[in-house]
Amino acid sequence: MIKCGLSAFLFGAIISALAPSFILRRLIQGIGTKILVPMMFNVAMAVFPPQELGSTTGICSLVIMFATAIGPTLTGLILAKLSWHWIFWLFVPILLIALIFELKFLINVDQLSKPKVDVLSLIFSALGFGLIVIGFSLAADKGWTSPFVLLCLLIGIVVLTIYITKQLRIPNPILNFRIFKKEAFFKGTLLVMIDFAMILSAMFIVPQFIQKGMRIPVALAGLIMLPGGLINAFVSAIAGRLYDNYGVKKIAIIGFIIAILGSFMLTRVSPKCSVLYITISLCVLMIGCPLAMSPSQTHALNALEVKENADGSTIINTFQQIVGAIATAVATSLLGLGTAAVHGHNAAVAFTNGTHYGFYFTIVLAIIGLLVSLSLKKETKSKDVQL
Numbered sequence: 001m002i003k004c005g006l007s008a009f010l011f012g013a014i015i016s017a018l019a020p021s022f023i024l025r026r027l028i029q030g031i032g033t034k035i036l037v038p039m040m041f042n043v044a045m046a047v048f049p050p051q052e053l054g055s056t057t058g059i060c061s062l063v064i065m066f067a068t069a070i071g072p073t074l075t076g077l078i079l080a081k082l083s084w085h086w087i088f089w090l091f092v093p094i095l096l097i098a099l100i101f102e103l104k105f106l107i108n109v110d111q112l113s114k115p116k117v118d119v120l121s122l123i124f125s126a127l128g129f130g131l132i133v134i135g136f137s138l139a140a141d142k143g144w145t146s147p148f149v150l151l152c153l154l155i156g157i158v159v160l161t162i163y164i165t166k167q168l169r170i171p172n173p174i175l176n177f178r179i180f181k182k183e184a185f186f187k188g189t190l191l192v193m194i195d196f197a198m199i200l201s202a203m204f205i206v207p208q209f210i211q212k213g214m215r216i217p218v219a220l221a222g223l224i225m226l227p228g229g230l231i232n233a234f235v236s237a238i239a240g241r242l243y244d245n246y247g248v249k250k251i252a253i254i255g256f257i258i259a260i261l262g263s264f265m266l267t268r269v270s271p272k273c274s275v276l277y278i279t280i281s282l283c284v285l286m287i288g289c290p291l292a293m294s295p296s297q298t299h300a301l302n303a304l305e306v307k308e309n310a311d312g313s314t315i316i317n318t319f320q321q322i323v324g325a326i327a328t329a330v331a332t333s334l335l336g337l338g339t340a341a342v343h344g345h346n347a348a349v350a351f352t353n354g355t356h357y358g359f360y361f362t363i364v365l366a367i368i369g370l371l372v373s374l375s376l377k378k379e380t381k382s383k384d385v386q387l
Helices: 002-018 023-047 050-081 085-089 091-105 119-142 147-169 177-181 183-213 218-246 249-266 275-302 306-340 347-374
Strands: none
Touching: 050 085, 050 218, 085 091, 119 147, 119 306, 147 177, 177 183, 177 306, 183 218, 183 249, 183 275, 183 306, 183 347, 218 249, 218 275, 249 275, 249 347, 275 306, 275 347, 306 347
16 A cells, blocks of 8 residues: 555656646645555554554654655745746655665555445545535635535535445444544544644744745745744654653643644734744744644544554544645635735735734634643553653
8 A cells, every 4th residue: 555655646746747737636646645644653553562652653743744844945945946846856756765665675564454445435435525625725715605615515514424424334434433432532633633723724824924924035934934843843753752651631731832822922923023033933833733733643543442543543634634624724714804904004014914813713723722631531651661
């Protein structure tokens, strides 16, 4: 499966680089990514013992977050000199190296079960999740009352309801929604979704404010974003280790409190504020978010049986795509609402007000995450791992 994922990603990168428009071509890359990320967590959970699961999940998160951290910076530098096609051309040698390593060194760590795939469920899954993502993605541009947006969301919800009902009844579901009956998995997954929405909304709004509110070029905007992204990656690894020693509750609570502070700092930005203030505010937020996310994901997956691990990581990864679409759509809408609410000022001041609206949304998410964290059950400290 990893070979299929890398091949799909590589093929998608090549045709995206060659294409005049890359929207449809990116779908192929999406297939590759959504195979690779759940597989990475599945392999890690199969190889490492339960008492090391936090550290393992933290390292996996470090890999993902480090790529996310350097992505905007590299993209900004590339776009400052070259066309967007070169973003995809740079993927090609890296993916070729990964594919060679996979073919030469990677082995199966578990027995193949070869379950029978229900084709109708597969169609319902793609249609339901796809329509909801499309609906939320278009809501920011067409408006929440757009007939097309409402139709996509309505049909998507109906199809997903049918899909989930079917998965609960068949013996070999594509996604095993029965695992949501486990409180630890449900709350851990909910916290991951809240945290992911916070990160996406912030990483969507901040670079736009830097460019449109502070009038800073795109290449420099990427560099300003880099410290926060690097801290996000570093804290992800540390948070996993902390989970192994202290459990999820204390770490998640501290994480969301720090995230609230960082979000509040970002609501104070203005066109005249310093780049240092923006960087520090984003860094504070990027300390809090991964501090809560990595232990929450480990807490959710740790509640499952070994045979349920693949279902758990796939569900989390799938729901992140929907949450990402929702968070970005809401942030975009609030950004536009706040910008339109200011009259008689220049565009930078109006856009800054929209930025504040967007970060109010981040604060609300962080408060909800804090409240859910307070309801988590305490876990026993692992005696096998020491800091």
